[in-house]
Amino acid sequence: xxxxKKSMQSLxxxxxxxxxxxxxLTVGLYIYSQQQxxxxxxxxxxxxxxxxxxxxxxLGLILNVIKIRGxxxxxxxxxxxxIKSHDERNQFIFYKIGTTSFYIETFILFLGIIxxxxxxxxxxxxxxxxxxxxxILKKILKLYFEKAY
Amino acid sequence: MxxxxxxxxxxxxxxxxELANAxxxxxxxxxxxENEKYVASLPLAYKIAKYxxxxxxxxxxxxxxxxxx
Numbered sequence: 375x376x377x378x379k380k381s382m383q384s385l386x387x388x389x390x391x392x393x394x395x396x397x398x399l400t401v402g403l404y405i406y407s408q409q410q411x412x413x414x415x416x417x418x419x420x421x422x423x424x425x426x427x428x429x430x431x432x433l434g435l436i437l438n439v440i441k442i443r444g445x446x447x448x449x450x451x452x453x454x455x456x457i458k459s460h461d462e463r464n465q466f467i468f469y470k471i472g473t474t475s476f477y478i479e480t481f482i483l484f485l486g487i488i489x490x491x492x493x494x495x496x497x498x499x500x501x502x503x504x505x506x507x508x509x510i511l512k513k514i515l516k517l518y519f520e521k522a523y
Numbered sequence: 524m525x526x527x528x529x530x531x532x533x534x535x536x537x538x539x540x541e542l543a544n545a546x547x548x549x550x551x552x553x554x555x556x557e558n559e560k561y562v563a564s565l566p567l568a569y570k571i572a573k574y575x576x577x578x579x580x581x582x583x584x585x586x587x588x589x590x591x592x
Contacts, residue, residue: 457544462564463552 378456379446386442393435400428480508524562525584528553531575546570 407421445451458464483505490497532542539553548567555561563571563583572579579585 453544457547457549460547461549461552462567463555463561464549466561 375453375456378459379452382442382446382452382455386439389435389439389442393432393439396428396431396435400425400432403428476508476512480505483508524556524559524587526556526559527582527584528571529557531577531582535575542571542574545574 403424407424445455483501487498487501487505490501528542531537532539539550539557543550543553546567547570552561552563552567556563568579568583572582575582
């Protein structure tokens with residue numbers, strides 16, 4: 375339990391680092407977009423997406439810090455959180471989700487490549503690149519875990 | 524996999540939550556094991572059996588495993 379408590383405390387440090395990075399990115403992006411807007415190169419839509427992503431990330435990280443701090447203060451909450459994160463059925467479900475979603479995502483990407491090929495070659499090539507990265511990553515992870523276990 | 528966990532819990536007047544806390548899993552895990560939806564790992568099976576002061580084969584029906592191979 376003590377090791378878990380320490381890992382939660384170090385997680386808070388990592389989240390704070392994430393907060394600083396996302397804040398820097400948001401501010402940097404805002405300044406950059408202001409300069410680009412003068413040149414009329416960046417669309418409002420893309421700017422909105424970028425701002426939304428970083429704001430969401432920022433708020434999500436803050437909520438996580440508050441939640442973890444609350445858990446660390448209360449011993450029974452800490453035990454509950456420990457059991458929840460170490461529960462073998464939860465871990466089994468987590469791995470199952472990872473494996474199943476990989477095959478579903480791959481199938482959707484295949485469909486996307488075929489359909490978008492008729493309308494926009496750039497989208498089809500982008501999706502193909504994503505698919506290749508996914509497959510290469512899977513192969514690398516397979517080799518790694520075969521050596522690890 | 525069939526188990527005697529439910530019967531043992533009833534005998535010891537123990538709730539799923541209490542057993543789950545004692546062996547370090549969630550109540551849902553105990554429920555799934557009892558309903559034969561999830562098979563406990565060896566360490567968890569050992570913890571449950573030890574908690575009741577029994578051997579693993581007295582809590583879990585291992586005869587099903589012999590049929591597989």
